[in-house]
Amino acid sequence: MADISVTLPDGSGRLVADGSTVLDVAASIGSRLAQAAIAGTINGTDVDVSTVVKDGDVVAIVTTNSDQGRHILRHSTAHVLAQAVVQLFPGAHYTIGPAIDDGFYYDFALPNSQTFSDDDLRVIDKRMREIVAAGQPFERSELSADEALLVFADQPYKCEIIERVRSGVADGSDAAEVGAAETISVYRNTDSFLDLCLGPHVRTTSQLGHFALMKVAGAYWRGNEKGPMLQRIYGTAWENAAALKEHLVRLEEAAKRDHRKLAVELDLLSFPQELGGGLAVWHPRGAIVRKLMEDYSRQRHLDGDYQFVYTPHLANAQLFETSGHLDFYADGMYPPMEMDNGVYYPKPMNCPMHCLIFDGRQRSYRELPMRLFELGTVYRYERAGTLHGLLRIRGFTQDDSHIFCTEDQMADEITSLLDFVMSVLRRFGFYDFEFNLSTRNPVKSVGSDDIWEKATAALAEALHRHGVEYKVKEGDAAFYGPKIDLDVRDAIGRKWQLSTIQCDFNLPERFGLEYVGSDSARHRPIMLHRALFGSVERFFGVLLEHYAGAFPAWLSPVQARVLPVASAHEDYARTVLNRLKKSGFRADMTAADEQLGKRIRNSKLEKIPYVLVVGDDDVANDTVGVNPRGGEVERDVAVEAFIQRLDAEVLDGQSGGE
Numbered sequence: 001m002a003d004i005s006v007t008l009p010d011g012s013g014r015l016v017a018d019g020s021t022v023l024d025v026a027a028s029i030g031s032r033l034a035q036a037a038i039a040g041t042i043n044g045t046d047v048d049v050s051t052v053v054k055d056g057d058v059v060a061i062v063t064t065n066s067d068q069g070r071h072i073l074r075h076s077t078a079h080v081l082a083q084a085v086v087q088l089f090p091g092a093h094y095t096i097g098p099a100i101d102d103g104f105y106y107d108f109a110l111p112n113s114q115t116f117s118d119d120d121l122r123v124i125d126k127r128m129r130e131i132v133a134a135g136q137p138f139e140r141s142e143l144s145a146d147e148a149l150l151v152f153a154d155q156p157y158k159c160e161i162i163e164r165v166r167s168g169v170a171d172g173s174d175a176a177e178v179g180a181a182e183t184i185s186v187y188r189n190t191d192s193f194l195d196l197c198l199g200p201h202v203r204t205t206s207q208l209g210h211f212a213l214m215k216v217a218g219a220y221w222r223g224n225e226k227g228p229m230l231q232r233i234y235g236t237a238w239e240n241a242a243a244l245k246e247h248l249v250r251l252e253e254a255a256k257r258d259h260r261k262l263a264v265e266l267d268l269l270s271f272p273q274e275l276g277g278g279l280a281v282w283h284p285r286g287a288i289v290r291k292l293m294e295d296y297s298r299q300r301h302l303d304g305d306y307q308f309v310y311t312p313h314l315a316n317a318q319l320f321e322t323s324g325h326l327d328f329y330a331d332g333m334y335p336p337m338e339m340d341n342g343v344y345y346p347k348p349m350n351c352p353m354h355c356l357i358f359d360g361r362q363r364s365y366r367e368l369p370m371r372l373f374e375l376g377t378v379y380r381y382e383r384a385g386t387l388h389g390l391l392r393i394r395g396f397t398q399d400d401s402h403i404f405c406t407e408d409q410m411a412d413e414i415t416s417l418l419d420f421v422m423s424v425l426r427r428f429g430f431y432d433f434e435f436n437l438s439t440r441n442p443v444k445s446v447g448s449d450d451i452w453e454k455a456t457a458a459l460a461e462a463l464h465r466h467g468v469e470y471k472v473k474e475g476d477a478a479f480y481g482p483k484i485d486l487d488v489r490d491a492i493g494r495k496w497q498l499s500t501i502q503c504d505f506n507l508p509e510r511f512g513l514e515y516v517g518s519d520s521a522r523h524r525p526i527m528l529h530r531a532l533f534g535s536v537e538r539f540f541g542v543l544l545e546h547y548a549g550a551f552p553a554w555l556s557p558v559q560a561r562v563l564p565v566a567s568a569h570e571d572y573a574r575t576v577l578n579r580l581k582k583s584g585f586r587a588d589m590t591a592a593d594e595q596l597g598k599r600i601r602n603s604k605l606e607k608i609p610y611v612l613v614v615g616d617d618d619v620a621n622d623t624v625g626v627n628p629r630g631g632e633v634e635r636d637v638a639v640e641a642f643i644q645r646l647d648a649e650v651l652d653g654q655s656g657g658e
């Protein structure tokens, strides 16, 4: 057979025999690559490894240890799950089963509204492993809609999807199953089991197996609350046993760190039912941590030449008409309140009110950049089902700032903002940052080409000046301006989106904001929105999980606890306590009416950084026994020396933030 030539991703060419598949191309490069190959792309389109390549194609091999590879692995495992359920639960209807972050799910409708139990999951897991061991092929074929309707005649949800494809109204949730093409692709595993699917898939089920079923949850068909309730089984799948295990350990660690659990255990805050969903009360121990966070933020803002403002929680509808929130953001707002002199809304954002402050009198270029800062509480509508501890709540306080500046000041301002944001986050123990730059959506945006170019260049320039890498999210910007998002990785490698620096060409226009320039003419300022913590509540939740409740000394609700060994040492213990308090530390003492061992254990459970035990020798020598969280006990430490040590640690917050 004649050879054909394909191009590899690095631009190099390769000759393969006519009729070669993607897998043959992989094998021609190396046997290990062929072994790890799970799918491929031809000219940018995802394909199975069994797909035949043509002369001139650009061919890439997808391996299992890539994001794309894992996606295929997970989606293929979802097919295996569906087959197991259909075999074990006669009359079960299978609906859709996409890959998601770290795993996959599949939604089922069981006859007579049955639900899956934990025992069922074990049985399903066992059957799935049998299917894997059987090494069933994934065979692709393409059917007309009529043929597909026949094949899936006893599967009403599949028929519904096929009908939607046929009538050209398939949407995103169908797209993972079938493309909006004329023919419908299916993947067959056995004579009796096949599934609608766009592919690609692994070659055989024997390439799968490093999976675990996680849990069952209810889910509405197509997310429609009025539609049928389905049973969703979640699973995770990985390229090898080690990667699966690592993931399960990470989940276990994450569960231990769940901020909702820690908030109760450490008596930090609660969500009383009487308040309604998504609303928290802060207990003294949580409140002191929050106050320290806020104090630190305030001090940094003062040092950074911000001016503090306060604005009300309610505003007349007129304000939100001017700002455009009632046009573009009504879904995120709470219902209006009819009052004697008009209709009022709880504010979903502070920005419109900061615009009013800027507009309070005539402004000169000499006042710019004007940096306004507020710990401003806002209210945003969240459906009950989406609430999640402090991470998703209905009322929260933003560390919100709006910077009004000239076009020429924009680049420097953004650069120093980025500095400011990273430096504050480092203080809270975050060192691993990722940046995203969202650029103009060509379909929907306000503002001139010129200003978009300038602002986008200013954001990119700021990132370059910091020498950081970033991802460009093309067309992902809001209609009113480009932005930088900053994600951090926490102590167990999870990613959290925290800070945003957002350019805005819209609000200054809507509010008719102006300043008088050095040329005595009127100009429109640029507005920058900047949230650093995002919201104080959410940041607190992230921080709680990041530190697993063990706050560094500067943030700990109680920094040191004094424990007298016996009641004879209580007087001395009290003098130590008073000295700590006089030195400005948050300290307390537990009297000797319980066993020392028990008191030490309780203090550890409360994650107090330092437990100071005092006995006979300490009374005689003015010393303490220092029992640090997670460290070795040190005896006979002079009280003064301990105070100096703690002082230094609190001053240098980072030493506690490891």
Ligand SMILES: [Zn+2]
Pocket: 075, 076, 079, 187, 195, 196, 197, 198, 199, 201
């Ligand atoms: Zn599939």
Ligand SMILES: [Zn+2]
Pocket: 349, 350, 351, 402, 529, 530
């Ligand atoms: Zn804003």
